[in-house]
Amino acid sequence: LTASVVLDRAFVVGPVRPRTFGTFVEHLGRSVYTGIYEPDHPAADEDGLRTDVLDLVRELGTTTVRYPGGNFVSGYRWEDGVGPVEQRPARLDLAWHSTDPNTFGVDEFMAWAAKAGVEPMMAINLGTRGVQEAIDLLEYCNVPGGSYHADLRRSNGSADPYRIKMWCLGNEMDGPWQIGHKTAEEYGRVAAEAARAMRMIDPDLELVACGSSNSRMPTFGEWEATVLQETYEHVDLISAHAYYYEDDGDLSSFLASATDMDYFVDSVAATADYVRAARKQSKRIHISFDEWNVWYQGRAESRPPSGDDWPVAPVLLEDKYNVADAVVVGNLLISLLRHTDRVHAASLAQLVNVIAPIMTEPGGRAWRQTTFHPFALTARHAKGEVLRPAVSAPRVETTRFGDVPAVDLVATRDEETGEAALFVVNRSVSEPIDLSVDVRSLGSERVLEATTLSNPDHTWQADADDATSVLPRTNESATLSDGALSVELPPVSWSMVRLS
């Protein structure tokens, strides 16, 4: 099979946004405890933070980290997690049927974020709590001193305010599983009032209202319209969440998952623009795709404990990812990048152990899943501006999405260095594709790097003993002459080609 693409430096969608490469740490399973934080681990630093994990987090290239949830945040009392550790209460976490010892809280997270070199994205509890607790937490985090909560932070050891900019106004409030679940009207009202009060402390915050938990929610569309009717003037972004998995062996539909992400983003953008018109507003609301990934929700390890069993840091949602999962993750990043005009922030959910690119053994090793690689390479090499390609490709038939192009790609170009990068997937389950790309307008003269993630067995998974067998490998087929790039894409593969 063959496919052809034309790239033109004039077809700019918008800038590559560093915040597209965000991730997420929730108090869930072993994400925090024995994930990023394990005081007894041989690699732990003076704050109990695992330095082996910090190294991998930096290598992953994540830019923002959302915290502390997720479903967890809708029952969270942030005050439990600050002050002398020995005085902090252990609490039931109803969302994940676990016990949180609260030995890790806001101050520990901010110390970790500084060491990881990431921007924090803080979520407030609008499930069991409301406006008052939100402004208390904001005061604790962002006010220099001279008031109760600001001075509390200072006495807990952080003299300087954290000045956190990005705040999520609750989590998945459209979901009946959410503690304190609300109708769109109820949620819109409390989100608007929380936002208004928070801006009285700090007008420059960037606030994210809750959108839909997935595009198949019965309230999808109506939820966004109603919430934005209530909150339009007070917020900057609306969230989107989506998880994909191979259902019942339907690999073709799974590989086309980005079709749903495209639909999701386009629909939310259109809904936000409808409210903009109806409310005679000039500003635009953008999208924070702050939970996205592959997640096999039906698997046993995804199910929380029950009854009187309320463990601390149980094994939960520890999905092991294969090659096809990594190709889908790479394709979802392609979708986020091509929507850089509307998606202004995104978070792969999550970062460590829980549906994560980075895994740890308690007391032992930290290692990279297959999904680590497309994320790290895209985060490192997508620079400058996103270009919209013109693609002509064979079609693949799928049960879920109808027929879709077998090749999906996006390109970026850095005006300063003149370097370009293509990120491309072959979604055919069986056929290699010869791709030719007209890059004359880019002025590129040589292939700097061509790398492909694939495996004859697309179900191959990494583990702690062998996390390297499926590292992306140099794609020797890539050539560039007279403005024509040609590269062979194996079936079920993700590739990156860099040009200068």
Ligand code: AHR
């Ligand atoms: O990321 C795992 C969970 O998925 C989050 O807690 C929740 O927000 C979503 O349903």
